Every structure is written in structure tokens, then in C-alpha cells.
Amino acid sequence: MTVTVRKTPITAALQGRRRPLEPAFRVVLLASLAIAVVFLGILLAYVVSEGWGRLDSRLWTNFPSKLYPERAGAQSAIVGTVYIIGLTGAFCVPIGVMTAIYLEEYASREHWWNRLIELNIQNLAAVPSIVYGILGLGVLARGLDLGRTLITAALTLSLLVLPVVIIAAREAIRAVPGSIRQGSLALGATQWQTIWRQVLPAAVPGIATGTILALSRAIGEAAPLLLLGAVTHITFNPESVTDAYTVLPIQIFNWIKQPEAEFHTLASAAIVILLAILLLMNSVAIWLRNRYEKRG
Amino acid sequence: MAVATTLVAALAACGGSDGDGSGGGAELRGTVKIDGSSTVAPLSTVASELFKEEQARVQIPVGTSGTGGGFEKFCAGETDVQDASRPIKDEEKQACASKGIKYEEFAVANDALxxxxxxxxxxxxxxxxxxxxxxxxxxxxxxxxxxxxxxxxxxxxxxxxxxxxxxxxxxxxxxxxxxxxxxxxxxxxxxxxxxxxxxxxxxxxxxxxxxxxxxxxxxxxxxxxxxxxxxxxxxPSVQAAQDGTYKPLSRPLFIYPSAAALKRPEVLQFVEFYVEKHAEIAKRAKFVPLNPTQDAKLKQALATLKSQAGK
The missing domain is CATH 3.40.190.10 (Periplasmic binding protein-like II)
Incomplete structure (x- = not known):
């Protein structure tokens, strides 16, 4: 993942006659990068050093305990988080990508309803997550009688991140050169074959990146899930999608609020676990991207 | 710390003999859903953990939706036991009544702000x-x-x-x-x-x-x-909160078990356990245990609720 500056004619020409502003601009850019990297570094160093004492197997082999902080773990929250992210991905990726394909490849912008749909999706991406929580509680948990279960949580988070997935997938599909489509169609492929065999594989890197960003948002959400009845103390793993559950952000929030210092250490250790899961997801996205970029 | 360890050991022993003896070996299963005040949650969490030492198969998730949010779920029949840091309000009473949810107010511990x-x-x-x-x-x-x-x-x-x-x-x-x-x-x-x-x-x-x-x-x-x-x-002290001299900032903390849920053996046994062990639960959750008057009232409330549930 190194970024190399390619020698294009423009950069070559610019190197000939450097202006005094050029190095300054470069410093500004580097400083912007440094802000992001330094803060991430500080955060990582802080949570790792705070949680170091409890960063061991107890964290993922044990269940939470109020009585015995030294025995407490976050297994139910880790399993809950993995379940929720898996289910959310399973719901929102197919729906999001199919929506994007429709909007990019089939829908005509001349119809007002298509423009309305687009506008709506863009607006939905900016709606606060708690609003989705209220929606999930009213429609899914109570209206459809799904209750305060894993499936309700996963469906609500799917709705929450769907606009982001759609927007990212659309950008990726749009970036596929039109010549590829035309070539495929000229060779006699149907529109469906063109999309499935040419456009989608070429768009996978972009879709994967967008999806991971969306799921990363979902993994850190606590507000809508609190409303949807994720419980704060749970000593069993969910066995089916209709079980009660908790997730890491809620477990962390709960531990931080406890008066005992041991739980604060545990919270930091759980943050490290949450970051590790995020990193794992990101690596999958990078792997997917590299795989498809090579093919293309 | 040593005292706590001894206590744990004694409890574990107690739990074992209890389960074999009076329980008749009947292992309960099922779920007791608790939600409500985050102030009361430590009490219910400790109660659920101690209960699990006797009945390992009963699952007791404890939520913290707040007293108001919890009552909303409780009166919709979604939870079995409600944690509350204040008594139930009139509109909540009406909500419960309209859904036919019967309950009793159990003061289980005191807190000194x-x-x-x-x-x-x-x-x-x-x-x-x-x-x-x-x-x-x-x-x-x-x-x-x-x-x-x-x-x-x-x-x-x-x-x-x-x-x-x-x-x-x-x-x-x-x-x-x-x-x-x-x-x-x-x-x-x-x-x-x-x-x-x-x-x-x-x-x-x-x-x-x-x-x-x-x-x-x-x-x-x-x-x-x-x-x-x-x-x-x-x-503020345990003593002053218990005898009521720490005024006006000492307050009771409540649980509201539902009468309908009490028909399920796992809920009944859990609530009975909560009432019986309230002093130990309060101590271990770092709250102030009830005074004798409150204790008598709690036992009374349990008896009333059990008769409502036909137990």
C-alpha cells in the first residue's frame, strides 16, 4: 500500500520550474496526513497501554461478570458483534449492489421518479443513526413482531448502511469505462451478461472498499442498538437470530460506566478487540481489491 | 479481599447443597428478561450472577434502557422484571393496566446520593x-x-x-x-x-x-x-441511609416483577431468590441493604404478587 508518484508529463514539466509555493503545499498535505495518522497512533497506544493488563484469553473465553472483574470477559459481545456484522453484510451487500446496478445501468435519469430515488438515497445517508433505531423499533421489533432480537438489529443496521453501500457501489460501477460495456455488447453479450461478467468484476474493488466502510460504521454503532434492546449484561452467546444479544460498543460503554477501575481496563482491552475485528475486515477488503485488480 | 473469597467459597458450597437438596435435582431452564434503570442494573446483575451459580441453565439478560424506557417495555409485556430507581408514574401505571400487566413494587436496596x-x-x-x-x-x-x-x-x-x-x-x-x-x-x-x-x-x-x-x-x-x-x-453511610437519618438524599431502589411472568418457574424462583438474598445482593453490588421495616414490606410484596400469579 505505498503510493508512488508517477512521472506524468505534467509533474515532469512542473519540476522544471518550481515555484516557491510548491514545497509549502506539499508540507500542508503531509501535515494533513500526519494529523490523521498521529491521532490514530495516539488512540491505539492509549487503549493498548490502558488495556494491556487484560488483553488475554479471558477476554474472549469468559462472559461478563459484575461480581468477579478478574474473571470477566466479552465473549457474548464479540460473538454478538460478529453475528450482527455478518448478517448486516449478508442483507445490505446484495440489495445495495443490485440497487446500484439498477440505478446506473437501467434507470433513466430522464424520469423524475429515478431522480427522486437518487435524491432520497443521498439524504438517507445523512440521517442520524438513532432515527433508524426508532424506525427499527417501531416497524421491525413491534410492527413485524420480530422483537428485540439479533435479526431486528441486523436489519436495522442494514437499513442504516444501505445508502452508503449504494452510493459507493454506484461510484464504482460508474467508474467502469463505457468502452468495456460497448465492447461486450458488440461481441453479442446481453446486457445482463455484460454487467455480470464485465462491469461487476471491474467494479469489485470499489464496491468492496465502500462496503467495508459501511460495515465499519455499523460495527461501531451503539445508539440504535441501545434503543432496539441490546442488553448490557448477558452471559450467553446468541444461538439463533431470534435470541437476545449484546455488541462490543455497548459492552465497552457499560464497562466504562462502572465505578470499579478494573472494568475500565477491561473496556480498553475490549476496544482493542473491536479495532482488531475492524482491521481484519479491512484486510479482507484489501485482499479482495488486490485480487480483482490483478485480474482486471 | 480474604473475606470476600471466604464468602464466595461458602456461597458456592451453599449453592451446591441447595441444588441437590431442596431443589430435588430439578434443573430449571428458560430466560428471565430484566430491563430498566442503569442505577439498579448492578443489583440485578449481581442477583443474576448469584442465581446462575445455583441454576446454570437459566439465562438472565439485564438491559439498561433507563427507568422510563424500561417501563415502556415492561408494560408492553416484553420484559419479566423491571429495574426502577423511582416508583412507577401514573401514566406508566395506566399503560400497564391497559395491557393487563400486573406487578408489585419491591424495594430491594437503598442508595445514598x-x-x-x-x-x-x-x-x-x-x-x-x-x-x-x-x-x-x-x-x-x-x-x-x-x-x-x-x-x-x-x-x-x-x-x-x-x-x-x-x-x-x-x-x-x-x-x-x-x-x-x-x-x-x-x-x-x-x-x-x-x-x-x-x-x-x-x-x-x-x-x-x-x-x-x-x-x-x-x-x-x-x-x-x-x-x-x-x-x-x-x-452519607450505610448506617445513615439504612436508618433514614441521611435525609433527604437516601432513596430506595426498586424492582417490579410481572405477575404473569411469575407463573414461569424460572422467574418465580429467581424473584424468590432476589427477595431472600436481597441483603447480600445489595452488599455485593455496593448498595445499602434494606432496614428491617423495608425487609418485612418486601416479603409482604412477594406474598401478594405470588397470590396474584396463583402461586
């Missing part, structure tokens, strides 16, 4: 309710300790308090300012009492309030102020 100041604060040994009101009432302009009492030194007053969503805030404002939810707003509020702990510990003129367990855990960093509710200065 503790007013704390910085460790080096040598002047504010005791504050009267009037002084606290002067500080906290809506529109209060008090921003220096010498405005609270001319005898106090000139030291900027920095206020920390509970977030407006908490039962702690409701209770404190009701008792001190005379009306629930009314408070000055130019203080640093936090839903996380640890933030208040750090705030007060970090500023010499700091003042804040929270539940007794947070003070006990941080007694080395902070100083608890005695409160004079008209009958002289009383320091």
Missing part, C-alpha cells in the same frame, strides 16, 4: 439543603464558594452533575430544588459518573453528586460532604 468535593476542600464539611438549593436551583448565579457561605474562602465553584436522562438527576433535583428535572444548566453534566469523579478530583473548587457506590470506589480521591436536611449534619 453523595455530594462530593475536592480532597483539599477543608471548608465545606457540611452543607444544608438550602445551600445546595442555592447552588443548584435554576438560574442560580453562584459561582464562588464564598457566595454559598460568607465564611467560605474565595474559590471558584466548579459544578459537575448527572445527565438529565438519569434517575439520579431526577431524584437530586426533586429533593434539592423541589421540582423534578429543574436545575441550573451551566454545569458539566455526564451520564457517566466517572467523569464527575474525575472532574471533582481535578479541581479544587469542584462539587458534584452521584450514587454512593461511586464514592466508595473513589473515597481516596474525593471527600463526601455531610448533608443537613433540617435535623443536623449527617454524613
Amino acid at each position: 453523595t455530594v462530593v468535593v475536592h480532597k483539599d476542600n477543608t471548608w465545606a464539611q457540611c452543607l444544608t439543603v438550602e445551600q445546595l438549593k442555592k447552588i443548584w436551583e435554576p438560574g442560580s448565579k453562584v459561582n464562588n464558594w464564598n457566595q454559598v457561605d460568607p465564611k467560605f474562602p474565595k474559590e471558584p465553584l466548579k459544578l459537575f452533575g448527572a445527565g438529565t436522562d438519569s434517575g439520579t438527576f431526577d431524584y437530586f433535583t426533586d429533593e434539592i430544588n423541589g421540582e423534578e428535572g429543574k436545575s441550573r444548566t451551566d454545569y458539566q453534566p455526564s451520564e457517566d459518573d466517572n467523569v464527575t469523579v474525575q472532574g471533582v478530583a481535578g479541581s479544587k473548587g469542584g462539587l458534584g453528586y452521584f450514587g454512593f457506590s461511586y464514592f466508595e470506589e473513589n473515597a481516596s480521591k474525593l471527600k463526601a460532604v455531610q448533608v443537613d436536611g433540617g435535623g443536623g449534619c449527617v454524613a
